[in-house]
Amino acid sequence: MRTRVKICGFTRVEDAVYAAHAGVDAIGLVFYPPSPRHVDIDQAIKIISALPAFVSVVALFVDEQEAKIREVLHYLPVDCLQFHGSEPASACRIYNTRYIKAVSMQQDTDISALATHYHDAAGLLLDTYHPAAKGGTGHQFDWSLIPKLHPLPIILAGGLDASNARLAIQTVKPYALDVSSGVEAGKGIKDDLKISAFLKEINESDKS
Numbered sequence: 001m002r003t004r005v006k007i008c009g010f011t012r013v014e015d016a017v018y019a020a021h022a023g024v025d026a027i028g029l030v031f032y033p034p035s036p037r038h039v040d041i042d043q044a045i046k047i048i049s050a051l052p053a054f055v056s057v058v059a060l061f062v063d064e065q066e067a068k069i070r071e072v073l074h075y076l077p078v079d080c081l082q083f084h085g086s087e088p089a090s091a092c093r094i095y096n097t098r099y100i101k102a103v104s105m106q107q108d109t110d111i112s113a114l115a116t117h118y119h120d121a122a123g124l125l126l127d128t129y130h131p132a133a134k135g136g137t138g139h140q141f142d143w144s145l146i147p148k149l150h151p152l153p154i155i156l157a158g159g160l161d162a163s164n165a166r167l168a169i170q171t172v173k174p175y176a177l178d179v180s181s182g183v184e185a186g187k188g189i190k191d192d193l194k195i196s197a198f199l200k201e202i203n204e205s206d207k208s
């Protein structure tokens, strides 16, 4: 099966359009004000309006208030919500919108228990734990923490780039890869060459 790709943290229209035409399955927009990749609704509308058909839009939140999430859903055609904080399943499932739940991977993280708790999630996104940051750290975690069998689609994140994408696919066999820092020229500014190199590695890995 082809490995799906989400690139997260777009702030510029031209970067998202480039990624879409280069072949990404989903673009992520960060609605988390402390992040350097944060976008407001007006900028998100500009980015989404420029996308070609069949590219999914993922809206990322970190322990956000329900009213703010509903406001984003009111104005934007969001395909999937990404909850990147401590949201319980009961808070993720109230929007009548598919969601993925991010998990900060640590030695004692119990993926099976989380998959049971978030059983209606469209995927579990496994990211690197960082004591001072919620995500977008550019740091990889120990992939051996991921069990071989898991009931939900696994979206692997955390420190991915063109140099480790192939090994990530071969080792973890995830449903999808998710990258932010690894395809950037600067915070929130994506690099076309890094996007192309990342997608090339994934395509070639899928073919081998």
Ligand SMILES: O=C(O)c1ccccc1N[C@@H]1O[C@H](COP(=O)(O)O)[C@@H](O)[C@H]1O
Pocket (backbone or CB within 6 Å): 008, 009, 028, 030, 032, 035, 036, 037, 060, 062, 084, 125, 127, 134, 135, 136, 137, 138, 139, 157, 158, 159, 160, 178, 179, 180, 181, 182
């Ligand atoms: O990108 C951010 O700024 C961000 C902020 C808060 C929570 C999550 C964030 N991004 C997500 O982090 C992972 C890994 O990013 P990276 O490739 O290691 O930079 C990814 O899922 C992003 O969606």
